[in-house]
Amino acid sequence: MRIGILTGGGDCPGLNAVIRAVTKSLIQQCGAEVVGIEDGFLGLIERRVRPLGWDDVSGILATGGTILGTSNTASPFAWRDRDVSDEVARYVHDGLGLHSLVVIGGDGTMTIAQHLASVGSLSVVGVPKTIDNDIEGTERSFGFDTAVATVTDALERVQTTGQSHGRVMVVETMGRYAGWIALEAGVAGAADVILLPEIGYDVEAIAALCRERSARRRSTLICVAEGAKPVGGELTVGQRVDDASDPVRLGGVAHVLRAQLQPLVGAEVRATVLGHVQRGGSPTAFDRVLATQYGHAAAGLVRQGVSGRMVALQGGRLCDVPLHEVAGRNRLVPPDHALLQCAREIGVSFGEPG
Ligand SMILES: Nc1ncnc2c1ncn2[C@@H]1O[C@H](COP(=O)(O)OP(=O)(O)O)[C@@H](O)[C@H]1O
């Protein structure tokens, strides 16, 4: 049995833990030959692969990033304005002789994997990664827990300096169009205001809260997701990546909000954009365990000859879901989410109009 592995989309902590678990499981359980594909789908397009043996994946459990490299721009369906998916499928079948491909990625990567599985009749098994936790079909992607821990730590640090100066402190998280990181870290880091892409905010309502807190000699800690926007307003685009299917990179809403709040509050306002620090470094123990379980489960599906499915966590239990239920979708924070309600009832503001 010959199996390929690739990591696609933005990197996140725990990718190496999955690569290790998939490879060790397949070698130990069925003596499989494992092939690492470099830089996600780019490696299939440019034909860059290398063998992965037991020793290649030893000692990488706790390391950040991905030993295989990744790409969040390369798609076989739109490569330099061409659809090269047929060539890629032939390379996987005939060139590499792969029985199955384990694809570790996010919503975008799973969309490509699902298309490749149907168009190219490839055998594909998915593993959900992303700090954003926005993949349909699973309640947890690995990498999210580590990002939340990093943001929580940052919020606590920003809070002490904010309180010393009596300032309004705005901290921006990643997450694209989903507010999971801001919501969980905002609660864990005791933010006074949490702004999510799923809930439009009102600058005057936030300013009123800041003024009221300043009057009580309290600083205000605002945790804003990069995809948050004012009611009826626009997303803040950080930059455009022209060769990506989704060229928009969000970023900078903390600076926009800072400028909007400053004339409305007495206190000084400062903004911090956490950026890629949220994606780097060693995975938490939770993510190491989840990534190991996901990798082991994906190897199990491969050995059973299952295709077109992604391993997942539902109700705290490992399971697998069809890729077509994941592809092209985005899991957002639902308006009736229990943690939203909990936060509201302990006085956290979501910046909603008063
Ligand atoms: N809706 C989509 N349809 C097809 N390809 C997509 C879609 N969204 C993203 N992609 C492609 O999938 C790859 C990874 O997507 P990205 O969203 O950056 O990472 P992730 O897999 O972590 O979600 C990129 O090559 C991107 O061009």
Ligand SMILES: O=P(O)(O)OC[C@H]1O[C@](O)(COP(=O)(O)O)[C@@H](O)[C@@H]1O
């Ligand atoms: O690394 P880039 O290209 O700046 O992308 C930034 C984006 O990637 C993420 O960090 C992770 O998103 P994906 O998991 O979809 O790749 C987003 O939170 C962020 O908006």
Ligand SMILES: [Mg+2]
């Ligand atoms: Mg994504």
